[in-house]
Amino acid sequence: MHTILVIGGGLVALALFVLVGRFFGGDASGAVGNAVKIFIPVWLVGALVNMWVGVSRAGYSVAEEAPIFAVVFALPVLAGLFIWWKFS
Numbered sequence: 001m002h003t004i005l006v007i008g009g010g011l012v013a014l015a016l017f018v019l020v021g022r023f024f025g026g027d028a029s030g031a032v033g034n035a036v037k038i039f040i041p042v043w044l045v046g047a048l049v050n051m052w053v054g055v056s057r058a059g060y061s062v063a064e065e066a067p068i069f070a071v072v073f074a075l076p077v078l079a080g081l082f083i084w085w086k087f088s
């Protein structure tokens with residue numbers, strides 16, 4: 001359940017980045033692309049923090065957390081890349 005919530009948080013963060021990009025950049029496709037480019041490293045840090053919490057506080061090993069990290073990171077990033085592709 002926690003993984004679904006974190007992925008949902010990533011999708012909400014992506015939506016906020018895209019909305020802010022459209023607000024400040026207008027309807028230009030470059031604004032959405034820039035928002036997604038900024039979102040990806042920010043989300044990488046967020047996903048790594050989630051992994052660190054799983055390892056340090058929940059007691060999972062890095063090997064157990066790595067596949068979860070991959071899913072948590074990849075799904076919002078793939079959604080962002082899809083949005084970038086559709087707006088460019």
